[in-house]
Amino acid sequence: MSDASVTDLYEVTMVHSYLTEGMTGTATFSLFVRGLPADRGFLVAAGTEPALDYLGRLRVDEEDVAAFAAAMGRPASDLRALLGLQFTGEVRAVPEGRLVLAGEPLLEVTAPLPQAQLVETYLLCLLSHQTAVASKAAxxxxxxxxxxxxxxxxxxxxxxxxxxxxxxxxxxxxxxxxxxxxxxxxxxxxxxxxxxxxxxxxxxxxxxxxxxxxxxxxxxxxxxxxxxxxxxxxxxxxxxxxxxxxxxxxxxxxxxxxxxxxxxxxxxxxxxxxxxxxxxxxxxxxxxxxxxxxxxxxxxxxxxxxxxxxxVSADAPYLDSAYKLVAYEGRPVMKLSLAKVTAPGAKQVFRRPGLDDVIGLRDEPVPPGAEPLLETVMKDGRRTGPPRTLAEAHRAFVTDLAGLPARARRL
Structure with a gap:
């Protein structure tokens, strides 16, 4: 059994339905933290490197299909369409060590809808825990x-x-x-x-x-x-x-x-x-x-x-993180649930000195004096470059911390 079965059952039920309906068009999901924990002025992006390792090795095997079928109380033959599913999409992410704020995408996945859906739980698990602990340690x-x-x-x-x-x-x-x-x-x-x-x-x-x-x-x-x-x-x-x-x-x-x-x-x-x-x-x-x-x-x-x-990040042991569909087959989508509204479309975060951030659309021009935070780190299911080292992540952290406004540094 592979990591593919380390997921919530509803990811599998949705993927099975998508495949049954032939819904395999390109989808974009955005992973972000809705709000900062109390008394926190920033978060440290972390967990991306393990997430890319997971996506790179993801493949649904026979044992995974058997586990899915057992969980759903169905014969494995009903779920054969999932066999061999692997990640072939694109990932854009904030590099580990960079400081981020509430509402900003830590990571965006663009892939065929069943693939992008199946990886939700694992990605949230990795990035939520590691960003929380990294922020406490910082x-x-x-x-x-x-x-x-x-x-x-x-x-x-x-x-x-x-x-x-x-x-x-x-x-x-x-x-x-x-x-x-x-x-x-x-x-x-x-x-x-x-x-x-x-x-x-x-x-x-x-x-x-x-x-x-x-x-x-x-x-x-x-x-x-x-x-x-x-x-x-x-x-x-x-x-x-x-x-x-x-x-x-x-x-x-x-x-x-x-x-x-x-x-x-x-x-x-x-x-x-x-x-x-x-x-x-x-x-x-x-x-x-x-x-x-x-x-x-x-x-x-x-x-x-x-x-x-x-x-264990004792005073803030979890983050209110989410992984939401923001576009499907070129159509921006959004959620309108009370207090959980999401912004549609693939995004970019434009940063100016002092963590003066603006969330914009992925393809809009970079404003003068700003830098884009999200980088393309995976294409066609493969990393675009070597893994980011701890030393590189630490240098990014030190640089961002030096520019952090005093109000955000207060404990």
Whole structure:
């Protein structure tokens, strides 16, 4: 069974009807987010590259047809028309890493109607989740004001696949590393890790644990100091680091309590112990709001490790995204449902400095001083160029972020 069966049943019932009726003309669907989540000034486009991978490999096979037929309670022979269906159309999309606003197409698909319909659910799943998480991660980077942010989210994300996506998206917006080993290897990210409280508890005392860890890891180490008493843990860590001749590149990690106050205490102790180059990493329920508060209060934190709240975009865990038919066989179409009106026709977004965007028709001239956001990334079912790298997406993100108006940057 292929990815073709990873879809909502109504996509299959509609496709079957289209094929029965001979409705295979060219259709354009637009994928967009109706409104920004509360307190958000922008979104980061993400998920396009995995979406293109999906479209490029899409093919309905015998097992898919059998699954569709079983779900519909019909013999597989009734659905033979779907066998072999693959994507042969065009995709225009906002490149990953670009900032987008509500109502702007993230992606437009133009293909024979059955193909364009069948891919709706999978595309929405990919782009909605990844744009939500990338946007949350971007806000954490902004809040950190230049200090490194690392991803600790894997254990709390909604499955291993979501954890891998979160690590990748952190890399896209500039995270310094991830705890996810597989994602680090897959995307060329820096793998980072320290120790758990259980490690410290497994030894007779903190000092034994710290010395054992340092013996096993000759490079810089980060010691978790809040298992029992944080101030005493910092003193013990300082003694161990000083005794073994290490300090620069090493750090202590705080994972609970009043992180601002504890970071100040830790900094004072480390300085008194002659370890001014030993850093302080904080973790434990952090998101952009907590990070911003620590930065604003002047807490001497060197690295922020964000996990659950960012990995699941806790305060905005979904986007009100839609994938709507906007044209069929050259005829613009629109939806008039109350509060869900759509704009007809294939579109383009024209951007002027300061995210001064205008949504226009696909083929109208580019206004002076503006650039078109949507690019043709797939034709005839094939990519128009090599996959966009994380480094390229990150550069696009940094450029757009620099031009973001102050009102849209506010957390």
């Amino acid at each position: 806000r954490s980077v902004m809040a950190a004001a230049g200090r490194p942010v690392i991803d600790f989210s894997l254990r709390r994300t909604h499955g291993p696949g979501a954890g891998e996506q979160a690590a990748r998206l952190g890399g896209l917006v500039g995270f310094a590393g991830t705890s996810n080993v597989a994602a680090a290897a897959a995307y060329g990210l820096r793998a980072v890790g320290t120790m758990a409280h259980s490690y410290v508890e497994a030894f007779p005392d903190e000092e034994s644990a710290f010395r054992a860890f340092a013996r096993a890891h000759p490079g810089p180490v980060t010691l978790l100091v809040d298992t029992y008493d944080t101030a005493n843990g910092v003193r013990t860590a300082a003694r161990v680091l000083r005794d073994i001749g290490r300090g620069p590149g090493c750090a202590v990690r705080l994972d609970s309590g009043d992180l601002g106050a504890l970071a100040r205490t830790a900094r004072r102790i480390l300085d008194e112990e002659g370890l001014p180059d030993t850093g302080i990493t904080v973790s434990g329920g952090l998101d952009e709001y907590a990070v911003e508060e620590l930065v604003r209060s002047g807490a001497p934190v060197d690295v922020f490790a964000v996990g659950t709240r960012v990995g």
